[in-house]
Amino acid sequence: MHPTSVPRLEAAPASPAAAVYDLYDAGQLDDARLLRALRAHHARAPGVFFERFAPHVERVLTRILGSDADVPAIVNEAFFRALERIDRLEDADALKRWLTAIAVNVAREHIRSRRRRGWLRFVGADDMPDPPAPNASPETAEAVRRLYAAFDAMPADERIALALRFVDGMELTEVAEACDVSLATIKRTLARSEARFVAISRRDPVLGEWLERGTRWASQ
């Protein structure tokens, strides 16, 4: 009694809808089976997809955007777009990386849209930086806030590359894949963005101090 649009899942479920959740809860639904369920438009597969990868996507977006009240909406938008294009994805092993690239693209659009709107998008209460985390020193929190203020002054592609490389800690190849560019291109982008970041930071006493410390740390 399987509808034709629902894949046969190995657990021989009593109901297809329950199957995905049961398998997911048991940690048995691997990415390949999840992708098959998504491509077959299984009714519950989007929820499983979201629960599995939303924390990752939110983390990547937060790395890029910092404290931004729009992050939850952007997470949703990234998943919407992924689901709309899920038929184009063949390799289940690439599911997470593919989704990451989509999320990065949505973040890029958001940055550009926010910039076009100038100050207007910056003045919402939720767009302002939150108070520092409970165990963060004021100095650290201020440096992080200035870091994202510096990012705001950079072209979208450059800030994204910097954030993924140095805040998220991605490898160069991962940054290139997330940004959907070649390794050579991302290296050039990073070189440009690092130089620009330093130029911006030189005018900021707090970031300047952090860079100075990093220099000392590097030379030790």
Added chain:
Amino acid sequence: MGEPMSRIEIEAALTRVGKEAARLQDEELPPRAEPGAGARFEQAWNARRTAPVTPIRRSLPPRAAWGAVALVAAAALVALWARPRPLSFSVRDEAGQVGAWMIVSAESVPLRFSDGSRITLEDDALARVTNVTQNGAEIVVPRGHVRATVVHTPTSQWKVDVGPFVVDVTGTTFATGWDPKEQVFTLDLTEGSVVVTGCSIRPQLVHPGTSVRLRCKQDSVATEPTGQTPILAPSAESEHAEAGPAATETLDAGVPPEPAPSSPRKTPDLAALPDRAVDASVDPTWLQLAARGDNRAAFAAALPQFDAVCDQGSAADVMALADVARFAADSARARKALLAVRTRFAGTSHAKRAAFLLGRLSFDGGAFADAARWFETASSEDPAGPLARESDGRLIEARERGGDHAGARAAAQRYLQRYPSGPHASLAIQVLEH
């Protein structure tokens, strides 16, 4: 930072500050999705898939004129009767849906709102109503033109997002549009006044009888004089900034910017502005400073106009004012601005956020009972909103710190029921075990 840094030094420094940023972010980010997040996403996904993209093709069906009059009268009655409820609207004879895209492929299509306001989508427009409140609505128009007749009330709040520009409306008649191909924004104002923002221009108060034509590309704004069209200038900051994207915001060649106002920090008393087509004395300096993260400077610049903004500014402006005061550690003024939002924009999303921020201010000031009341208010006003979980969590803290242990236990129980793996779950468990 006197000597040039090597690439290795730069990357080491970036790695260091980047790691700190990641560490702070990870303290706030949930390790896994909240229970039920998948199901909620499925609902959103299904709504997205089924949201109609309404092709509106032929002309209006023949209707007697008195029928339209009856509709308007009925809408007015409904508005009177159902005042506290959000406005409703119709697209031709069908109930309008918030969030549904409308593509106008022939002739014009009127959206009739229950307060008597009307937004008419012109041929080839792409638009959707993204939010409706009891005081107005927000309409997004990525392409094409609209005509609007907005009924004025003391609390009217309408916003039309036209391409990269925003037209804030309290009550007026105007036509506006955005040509994405040519990147041109147009506005013809017949009655009332509106404020135009976007594309880094100063907030521009536009008066009746005015036609505005603006071009926005690559983060720059240029005016295109057409007859009596006034010139709108970009912000002074964008012209004089030393670096960053603001430095790239230039006027197109041959289009002179309007001279900077002689008293740039004059209180923006909109009612007292001289009767010019466009007045550039509404100074956004503090807003732009805030946008750059320089909150101390923003606060200093905002101080001379603090009360005026609280009394007359838009909800977004007053919220921004509260933020710069908060980050400048002037909690008394931050509180004043937030209370102004609560009073002037009751029921809006801004007012809900203001409740949460008032809670935080009270908490930070040690007024825990007051903080608890605000967090409770924030949660009850927007139980499914983005700040609900945080409000519920902070409510536990506020009650516990304020000595209301029974209240804290009740809040903790409620929190664990709603967010068993939320960031305040461990605190909630501690409170219950204690």
